[in-house]
Amino acid sequence: MQSKIANPSLAPEGEKSYFWAYRNMPALVKTIDSFGDNKPLARKKIAMCLHVTKETSVLAMGLKKLGANVYLSAANPLTTQDDIAAYLSFQGIAVFAWRGENSDEYFDCIRSILKAKPDIIMDDGGDAHVTFHEEFSNHKVLGGTEETTTGVTRLRALSKAGNLRYPVIAVNNAYTKFLFDNRYGTGQSTFDGLLRATSLLIAGKKVVVAGYGWVGKGIAKRARGLDAHVIVTEVDPLKALEAHMDGFEVMPMSKAAEIGDIFITATGQINVIRGEHLERMKDGAILANAGHFDVEINVKYLEQNSLSKRSVRQFVDEYNLKNGKRLYLIGKGRIVNLVAAEGHPPEVMMMSFSNQLLSVVYISENYSNLKNEVYDVPESIDKKVARNALEAMGINIDEITEEQKRYASEWRV
Missing domain, CATH: 3.40.50.1480 (Adenosylhomocysteinase-like)
Incomplete structure (x- = not known):
């Protein structure tokens, strides 16, 4: 062929x-x-x-x-x-x-x-x-x-x-x-794409990470490493508790929408950031998606409720909402690490x-x-x-001994 x-x-x-x-x-x-x-x-x-x-x-x-x-x-x-x-x-x-x-x-x-x-x-x-x-x-x-x-x-x-x-x-x-690709790979490459697209400083900004699965964990960890103030949103109580114990602030998206500077979705779900969230965001908020499909941010709402739209950088579109605020969407809402970077x-x-x-x-x-x-x-x-x-990587590890194998197979200590 x-x-x-x-x-x-x-x-x-x-x-x-x-x-x-x-x-x-x-x-x-x-x-x-x-x-x-x-x-x-x-x-x-x-x-x-x-x-x-x-x-x-x-x-x-x-x-x-x-x-x-x-x-x-x-x-x-x-x-x-x-x-x-x-x-x-x-x-x-x-x-x-x-x-x-x-x-x-x-x-x-x-x-x-x-x-x-x-x-x-x-x-x-x-x-x-x-x-x-x-x-x-x-x-x-x-x-x-x-x-x-x-x-x-x-x-x-x-x-x-x-x-x-x-x-x-x-x-x-x-x-x-998933322990490496999803966490370390996506964690690093998401910010690679975000930084190439925007060329902005991350330190001091409020970064909202939607989802605390392995991808979300990696993104939140990298955001903290770049000295951002990290907020996690979740629907799973166990993952939300884990995010809290890991030292991140946890809250609903409705509240995070009002204070976040950068929003990164990593859930695999549809309409994680919806119209009611977009309307509450600060002027200049940045939106990026790290999930596989372009369904996590409701781009259709942005298209239908903006007075104007223009490209301000190679991978950045500015939406001028009817409420007077401007929101910036990276890579058309598609997977940011591959659209704006190299994966x-x-x-x-x-x-x-x-x-x-x-x-x-x-x-x-x-x-x-x-x-x-x-x-x-x-x-x-x-x-x-x-x-x-x-x-x-040039790393050697120990081998389990025969004595340890026997110990692990016995019920008497």
Whole structure:
């Protein structure tokens, strides 16, 4: 299949980005190289619906090295790095992605990778899995993987309804994914995007973090590290209590809306910041979303209740509300770390993508023994990824002794 990308001439720049990521993802490289000359994915067609970034390019090239035929589309219309798309296309991977796709183009690109009749579908957010079930379900798929909390939630709903057509491994649920990618990766990259977009000082500002899951924890921690006054909003009493015990101020969004300077959503839910919140905000408040989909901030309300809208910086739109206040939306309400920056650092993505790669191999070898359900990453894979990451960082740890093993297995002390 012929790729559909923005500019093939960007391939040399994409090659530089690929090798930069490759050099800084030693655990993923070790995982790929551990197969030696074996081709566990020989003749397998892999459809990837992931953010087309330099880190993803290392995963895609790794799958190709293991024998797979790889087809790639973007997991968001605004996150593709066009130089990477060009480089991967030059390397023989069918890429259907460019930065700035509209909604129809975005889903057409997903359809393009599904038309290849893949054996395994890798997804980030669930759009490829859902599109397959709605439009391509007559084709046999061996299994799939899912990268995000949002996607896993959608797939569990699909499974609960009895409509899931193949087994899916929830890569998001691996300890070596959510403890690091969601917390450290999103925590850092969210502020990378926010700072690139605004070039403003964080210290002294009131930063409101909506949601205190692993992503919210990471964002709140980074905001505190930048000397912001951090406020957390939550609907879960346990997470709200945890945020309080972690030293953050906790309050409803209705109250936080009146005092916040910067608002960052990280819930995976719809309309977390609604019209009644937007109307209460201070003049000059900044809005950003760190969730996968652009539904957490009610952008439609901003569009319908503003006297004017204008672009004031590359990734910043100013909305002049009817009440005279101006609000600033980053990246059109889409995922800020990938729209306004480059996404997670490679050192974090090497663990997430090691889980992806090993889960794909696991499905290829074990699909006949799996039911059409959502599975967690096997513990053996999770621990292998952790050990590879430690080794890549030059860290050695102790081994449990035989005496300790016996002690742990006895009920008498």
